[in-house]
Amino acid sequence: MSSVPPVQSQPENDTVLVVDFGAQYAQLIARRVREARVYSEIVPSSMPVAEMLAKNPRAIILSGGPSSVYEEGAPQLDRAIFEAGVPVFGMCYGFQLMATVLGGTVDNSGAREYGRTPLTVSRSGSTLFEGVPDKHSVWMSHGDACSAAPEGFTVTASTDVVPVAAFENDERRLYGVQYHPEVMHSEHGQQVLEHFLYRGAGIAPNWTTTNVVDEQVALIREQVGDKRAICGLSGGVDSAVAAALVQRAIGDRLTCVYVDHGLMRKGETEQVEKDFVAATGVKLVVVDAEERFLTALKGVSDPEQKRKIIGREFIRVFEQAQADIIADEGPAVEFLVQGTLYPDVVESGGGTGTANIKSHHNVGGLPEDLEFQLVEPLRKLFKDEVRMVGQELGLPAEIVQRQPFPGPGLGIRIVGEVTKERLDLLREADAIAREELTLAGLDAEIWQCPVVLLADVRSVGVQGDGRTYGHPIVLRPVSSEDAMTADWSRLPYEVLAKISTRITNEVKDVNRVVLDCTSKPPGTIEWE
Numbered sequence: 001m002s003s004v005p006p007v008q009s010q011p012e013n014d015t016v017l018v019v020d021f022g023a024q025y026a027q028l029i030a031r032r033v034r035e036a037r038v039y040s041e042i043v044p045s046s047m048p049v050a051e052m053l054a055k056n057p058r059a060i061i062l063s064g065g066p067s068s069v070y071e072e073g074a075p076q077l078d079r080a081i082f083e084a085g086v087p088v089f090g091m092c093y094g095f096q097l098m099a100t101v102l103g104g105t106v107d108n109s110g111a112r113e114y115g116r117t118p119l120t121v122s123r124s125g126s127t128l129f130e131g132v133p134d135k136h137s138v139w140m141s142h143g144d145a146c147s148a149a150p151e152g153f154t155v156t157a158s159t160d161v162v163p164v165a166a167f168e169n170d171e172r173r174l175y176g177v178q179y180h181p182e183v184m185h186s187e188h189g190q191q192v193l194e195h196f197l198y199r200g201a202g203i204a205p206n207w208t209t210t211n212v213v214d215e216q217v218a219l220i221r222e223q224v225g226d227k228r229a230i231c232g233l234s235g236g237v238d239s240a241v242a243a244a245l246v247q248r249a250i251g252d253r254l255t256c257v258y259v260d261h262g263l264m265r266k267g268e269t270e271q272v273e274k275d276f277v278a279a280t281g282v283k284l285v286v287v288d289a290e291e292r293f294l295t296a297l298k299g300v301s302d303p304e305q306k307r308k309i310i311g312r313e314f315i316r317v318f319e320q321a322q323a324d325i326i327a328d329e330g331p332a333v334e335f336l337v338q339g340t341l342y343p344d345v346v347e348s349g350g351g352t353g354t355a356n357i358k359s360h361h362n363v364g365g366l367p368e369d370l371e372f373q374l375v376e377p378l379r380k381l382f383k384d385e386v387r388m389v390g391q392e393l394g395l396p397a398e399i400v401q402r403q404p405f406p407g408p409g410l411g412i413r414i415v416g417e418v419t420k421e422r423l424d425l426l427r428e429a430d431a432i433a434r435e436e437l438t439l440a441g442l443d444a445e446i447w448q449c450p451v452v453l454l455a456d457v458r459s460v461g462v463q464g465d466g467r468t469y470g471h472p473i474v475l476r477p478v479s480s481e482d483a484m485t486a487d488w489s490r491l492p493y494e495v496l497a498k499i500s501t502r503i504t505n506e507v508k509d510v511n512r513v514v515l516d517c518t519s520k521p522p523g524t525i526e527w528e
């Protein structure tokens with residue numbers, strides 16, 4: 001094994017901290033900062049300012065939040081944050097806090113604005129608004145408003161309702177806007193954010209996925225040393241990218257395990273066995289456990305029961321594979337690779353490097369009592385960044401661009417008992433839907449599109465010369481940011497028609513295709 005190469009640049013020395021005042025704005029801001037090629041991390045607003053400053057941030061962004069600065073118990077901010085010489089950018093609630101702490105005036109005089117609002121830039125050419133049109137629309141969401149900027153600040157934008165919608169102090173490198181530049185509906189929002197980062201804070205856009213790969217490879221080598229690691233591959237993008245990174249770092253001291261439970265979609269197992277291995281050179285053990293899973297699922301139609309059985313069998317098979325690998329390779333197998341992502345870390349209040357094994361949303365629930373140390377090379381990345389890293393590592397597009405797919409696989413997309421025949425039938429229908437959606441260029445618009453077989457329902461049809469008693473197939477295309485909420489995708493009728501015709505013509509025993517037009521909530525994305 002070659003020695004650890006130097007990390008080409010130290011992008012994390014350019015860290016921007018995003019202080020989270022609640023309501024999920026912080027994650028979006030952190031993503032936008034990274035889209036500007038600057039590394040960012042989220043910290044809770046309860047973190048003492050001294051601790052934030054100890055991280056040596058190049059800049060700090062104060063997020064929006066649901067509170068009013070006047071509310072009892074509303075999150076506050078130590079003024080020391082503005083006196084450390086670190087550039088600060090306040091947004092919405094962060095802006096109002098900044099205004100109050102620095103001696104400006106914020107009042108709740110009924111000057112509320114929600115949604116798209118015209119903004120007037122009064123100082124074109126300012127640090128934030130250079131090259132931005134004087135009139136543009138921004139996204140507002142506030143009940144209180146700033147009526148007087150703190151001393152030393154220049155007011156650089158206003159709205160019909162709010163006299164101070166942006167202020168800037170170049171000398172102290174402190175900036176703020178009343179609106180949400182991070183949301184898509186704010187025109188030029190990204191430009192304003194980039195102006196803060198590049199012009200206000202003087203940070204160069206150096207953070208790239210190449211940095212991530214170099215940095216992670218070095219860190220993994222350091223962590224694993226000359227030991228060995230195991231990684232469970234699910235066919236999904238997270239475990240694939242995590243495995244590819246670790247493979248690049250430690251080569252064939254990594255063994256991947258792929259449990260083929262027979263519940264995958266058409267072609268997916270082959271993609272892992274052939275294309276993924278070809279692209280990465282990873283050492284792969286495939287366990288063909290279809291028989292075992294189908295036997296365990298026989299006669300079961302309760303969704304929770306199915307999930308439990310699939311999870312249980314998965315753990316048993318994985319443990320056996322792991323024992324075999326240890327028997328083969330010896331006790332040096334000390335590490336387990338996990339595709340934990342940054343949102344999982346933030347949402348579980350983590351970020352401290354403690355082991356947190358994902359349960360519901362991973363491979364199918366890995367055993368919790370494993371005596372392994374975890375290697376989690378994606379802990380700092382958002383999903384879209386993971387895809388970029390995957391691309392950088394040369395993984396097949398089919399894997400990198402893959403939509404989320406549940407651990408229990410097609411087992412929870414058959415309403416009724418899971419049998420081999422039903423799985424084959426669903427695999428055909430699903431493959432047709434996927435093919436047509438891709439052909440129509442809709443993949444980027446759709447978060448995921450479960451195709452569900454209502455195996456316990458008989459529908460009457462007329463096909464050829466006679467009546468048929470087949471089963472309906474449900475299409476469930478949804479758009480979403482994070483699967484917590486979702487809306488049903490408004491697919492073009494021609495595409496739906498094509499999918500419907502092909503499925504009813506080509507898939508035996510299916511005589512009806514229906515579209516699920518329910519948002520989440522109230523419906524979940526999966527049917528079971």
Ligand code: XMP
Pocket residue numbers: 307360361362363364404405406407408448483484520523524525526527
């Ligand atoms: P729901 O159906 O809860 O799905 O709206 C939200 C997201 O989670 C996926 N999902 C699962 N993933 N094991 C998993 O690994 C599961 O049991 C499971 N159930 C749902 C679903 O595909 C969607 O992306």
